[in-house]
Amino acid sequence: MANSKVVLGSEVLIDLTQDTVDASHLLDGYTAHGADGEAVTGTCMFDADTSDATATASEILATKTAYKNGQKITGTMPNNGAVSGSISDVSTPYTVPNGYHDGSGVVGIDSTEASKIIAGNIKDGVSILGVTGTYTGEGVTAQTKSATSSLVAQTILPDAGYDYLAEVDIAPIPVTRTPNPANGTTVTIG
Numbered sequence: 001m002a003n004s005k006v007v008l009g010s011e012v013l014i015d016l017t018q019d020t021v022d023a024s025h026l027l028d029g030y031t032a033h034g035a036d037g038e039a040v041t042g043t044c045m046f047d048a049d050t051s052d053a054t055a056t057a058s059e060i061l062a063t064k065t066a067y068k069n070g071q072k073i074t075g076t077m078p079n080n081g082a083v084s085g086s087i088s089d090v091s092t093p094y095t096v097p098n099g100y101h102d103g104s105g106v107v108g109i110d111s112t113e114a115s116k117i118i119a120g121n122i123k124d125g126v127s128i129l130g131v132t133g134t135y136t137g138e139g140v141t142a143q144t145k146s147a148t149s150s151l152v153a154q155t156i157l158p159d160a161g162y163d164y165l166a167e168v169d170i171a172p173i174p175v176t177r178t179p180n181p182a183n184g185t186t187v188t189i190g
Contacts, residue, residue, distance in 0.1 A: 002037030061100055086110040142166035149173040151190065 006014040019035045026032055026042030034040045053068040060066050060075025067073070078099035085094045088110035096107075108114070109129070122133025143162035146169045147154065158165050173190055180186045 002033070002039075004033075004035060004037030081105075083107075088113055140164065145169070146171065 003014075004016040005012065016033055016037055017035050019033070021032045021034050021040055023040055023043045025044060026040060027044050027047060028042050030042040032040050032042075048067075050067045051069055053066075055066060055068060055073075057073050057076045059077060060073065061077050061079050062075050064075045065072055066075070078097070080097055080099045081102050081104075083097060083101050083105035085105075085107045086109065087094050087107070094107050109117075117129055117131050119131055119134040122128055122131060122135060124133050124136045126133045140163040141161065143158045143165055144167045145156060145158075145165060147156055148171045150173070156165065156168050176188045178186050178188070
């Protein structure tokens, strides 16, 4: 049993009975005596061992501080808060900026581009970003034409009611050969 109060005659020399020291409020490894006079060994880690800390300044928010290997370091990581962005081109990804994000930012498809992703613009049965196409295409009518070669330029187009030319057959320029009175041959082209 430990002594918590010492009185000499009428004089109180030591009185620990009102002390509030306990292990959790005394630094780790230090010793004192509690209200009951018993020795108390501290367990408080206010002077914690930071030698195994692995954070770097770039991993701590800018202007915030921490301790590593007993040294105070100030963070350099940008605080980006709510970062938002949009994607407007299939070949250009959104680049997320380096730093902290608070989780409330959003990245999505640009509204102009998103408005184009409708079922009627997508081939039937094909799904793009969760929208399944319904477009079956318009009927097209092809035409086959015949033409005769000419010594002048020609433009050959489909007739009214046709969408395109599937085939154009060009007949050769007619050539006729006939004997002439000079014992020669007359060649007629066209």
